[in-house]
Amino acid sequence: MVFCVFFNIFLAKRLPFVEGVLLIIYVIGFFVIIIPLWVLAPRSPASEVFTTFNNEGGWSSTGVAVMVGLGGVVPSLAGYDCAVHMAEEIKDSSKTLPQAIVFGVAVNGLMGLIMVITMCFTLGDTTSILATPTGYPFIQVFFNATNSYPATNTMTAIVVVVFISAVISEIATSSRQLWSFARDGGLPFSRWIAKINHNANIPLNAVLVSLGITVLVSLINLGSTVALNAINSVTISALMSSYILTISCVVYRRLSGQPLPSRRWSLGRAGMPINIAALVFLTPLFVFAFFPLATPVTPASMNWGIAMFGGVIVLATIYYAIEGRKSYTPPVMLLQREHYEM
Structure with a gap:
């Protein structure tokens, strides 16, 4: 978080360039991950992938279990509107933003669907995957497919880089949303939060508040x-x-x-x-x-x-x-x- 906030404060002007580079990494990383899974991973039959549903939560029906389980994947459907919070810093935003949102949904939706189907075919035994000593089932899937620590580390590193790039963007957008609401007088201490650092030309106080809140929420997991x-x-x-x-x-x-x-x-x-x-x-x-x-x-x-x-x-x-x-x-x-x- 400190790294992402540091980036938003001191390298804010470089954000468009870095986002472009990260987009290239994202697309290349998609194929770096998915091709080894296609080639090396064990395959589950299509009947199991598309017709088998697990109700490990003890719910009255599989339908209820599916609806409850959707809560874990909903965040992947959110966030496309984040660019809206940057509207005041985007040229021709009334046209550019909706087009970017639709384009993002189309591209990521297609890539996400391919990745989900691939993961479902290459999971192997679900129980053993969930019991992985790594604590992260997707890492175990990578290792089961490659049987190689370097390959697994490389594939995992790509995921980590993509997540970090997402956090950089989230800090940028959340701080702007916080700043705009404070500018309108909708928050406690609005006057302080809404201040703009004219040297960096960013809402520095809003960025720091975003950092503080995120760190506090993250520390809760320790307790x-x-x-x-x-x-x-x-x-x-x-x-x-x-x-x-x-x-x-x-x-x-x-x-x-x-x-x-x-x-x-x-x-x-x-x-x-x-x-x-x-x-x-x-x-x-x-x-x-x-x-x-x-x-x-x-x-x-x-x-x-x-x-x-x-x-x-x-x-x-x-x-x-x-x-x-x-x-x-x-x-x-x-x-x-x-x-x-x-």
Whole structure:
């Protein structure tokens, strides 16, 4: 995290170049990982890959087990909107950003599907993979395929580099989101968080706050895996709720005949069906994000995400009632003010 924050502070101007290099590494790394698995790994029959479902959580049906298990893969479907938080630093963002999001979904969706199917065919015995002494099943899959420590280390290093590059981008986008909300007066200590370091031309305080919060959350894992799992659950449910709220607003305006804000790029007639399909997909995911992973449920295995999510909502509501409603200025108010001034 310190390295990623250091990069965002001192090498921020180099971020586009580095992102381009990392994209090349990402694409090459995809083939470096997938080709050895295709060539060397043991193969499971297609009938097992596509028709076998495990219900190790003791749920009443396989369907419920699948929905609960989706919580672990939902983060791979999130984050495509991160570029939006950089909108004020991107040229022609109203056109560039939506195109980048659609392109990212298309490319990563295709590559992800290929990788998932490959992993399912090359997993081998699931029980032994999950019991790996490395603590990371994917590393064991690499070793079982190659039977080589150097090859396994190389393949794992590629994954690590890709994750680090993702963290660099996440710090950039999360700090901008934090800064913009503070600029609008929506957070405690907003004035301090919203300060811009003019030497580096970045929201330095927002970057440092992002570092502090992430380090504190990461340290929780040293004391309690249960607490960390609860925080992860809140992350998923918070993302789902934010997507549901924003998409619902768009659907409401479409159905009520109200005009949408002007835009330079649009999905056209496909927009409404995609919005509705997204809500149908997201709503049950939001509900199952609060489910524990297995039954019977004990205090240690309980998913405490619902308590934390509810607590955050209560604290945010109290803060808004006491202070936020006085200091917060929604972006739409700023746009309307600019419009009238023009």
